[in-house]
Amino acid sequence: MKVHTVYLLFLCCLLGKLSFAQDYFYNNRYYENDFLFEVGLSAGAINCLTDIGGRSGNGKKFLKDLNWQNTKMSGGIFVNFSYRYALCARLEFNMGNVMAYDSILKNDRSEARSRYRRNLCFKSRITELLLLAELHPLVIFQANSKASTFSPYLVGGIGLFHFDPWTCLNGEWIALNELHTEGQGFAEYSEREVYKLTQLNFPVGVGIQFECSALLNLRVELLHRITRTDYLDDVSTRYIDPSLFQKYLSPGQASYALQLHNRQRELDPSVVVTPGAIRGNSSRNDSYFTVQCKLSLVIGRERR
Numbered sequence: 001m002k003v004h005t006v007y008l009l010f011l012c013c014l015l016g017k018l019s020f021a022q023d024y025f026y027n028n029r030y031y032e033n034d035f036l037f038e039v040g041l042s043a044g045a046i047n048c049l050t051d052i053g054g055r056s057g058n059g060k061k062f063l064k065d066l067n068w069q070n071t072k073m074s075g076g077i078f079v080n081f082s083y084r085y086a087l088c089a090r091l092e093f094n095m096g097n098v099m100a101y102d103s104i105l106k107n108d109r110s111e112a113r114s115r116y117r118r119n120l121c122f123k124s125r126i127t128e129l130l131l132l133a134e135l136h137p138l139v140i141f142q143a144n145s146k147a148s149t150f151s152p153y154l155v156g157g158i159g160l161f162h163f164d165p166w167t168c169l170n171g172e173w174i175a176l177n178e179l180h181t182e183g184q185g186f187a188e189y190s191e192r193e194v195y196k197l198t199q200l201n202f203p204v205g206v207g208i209q210f211e212c213s214a215l216l217n218l219r220v221e222l223l224h225r226i227t228r229t230d231y232l233d234d235v236s237t238r239y240i241d242p243s244l245f246q247k248y249l250s251p252g253q254a255s256y257a258l259q260l261h262n263r264q265r266e267l268d269p270s271v272v273v274t275p276g277a278i279r280g281n282s283s284r285n286d287s288y289f290t291v292q293c294k295l296s297l298v299i300g301r302e303r304r
Helices: 002-024 111-118 245-247 251-260
Strands: 035-049 072-083 086-102 121-135 150-160 166-169 170-176 198-211 216-227 287-299
Touching: 035 086, 072 121, 072 166, 072 287, 086 150, 121 198, 150 216, 150 245, 170 216
Parallel strands: none
Antiparallel strands: 035 072, 035 287, 072 086, 086 121, 121 150, 121 166, 150 198, 166 170, 198 216, 216 287
């Protein structure tokens, strides 16, 4: 009886060691680790969905109203902490430029012609700091969590981003936020608050991770940012009484605001716009997104 008991204990220990060894070795050159740390670089494209520009016809939702011609470069750096390839926490910094212009609809003859006649444009530098979580479902639902060459994932989190819309007038770039072009902060339009240039966003997206080697990971990722502002492009609602600019702004700012809040007369000097006429669509907030490749160095696997 004692012999059988000792033999059973020995067999359990052996099986335990074999199971441990299976997880402990990544391959014949590296030890495995439940926790891995990555440092990486991102590069790709950035674009935005705002009130300015858009596609032919009535304004549409999301990618249906996107002008792909406005796509610009973006880049960043990130650190990633993963547990058994299934769950990851990522801290990421990105930057890039977004832009849009109504003149892109110059040859359009649909309902979008009114946006062309509005004649507004903007550009803005976006900088952001994101805290993200990655979820790798194929790893979670397989029997043993282990490295996989190919792993699709879901990603989401919260971020802090800074923007600052500018527009061009006679070859000069002018900051729009300080001009209060829609009466933001004016007593006569108390419901229109001055928009903050640094705000929260809520990134959500999907990606695919490729394990290039024991030390290198490559990701391809689409990440959409939901924002809480409709003023990424400085356009949101309706025209105001232009005489108020002289009441609230300095003479220099008032001069710019008078020219930039309504630019239809640049195309047609006979146009008369009354206060309260539609300037933008406040029913949907602005947003932006990136498509990036991410290359990272894996830290945590030691040589055998």
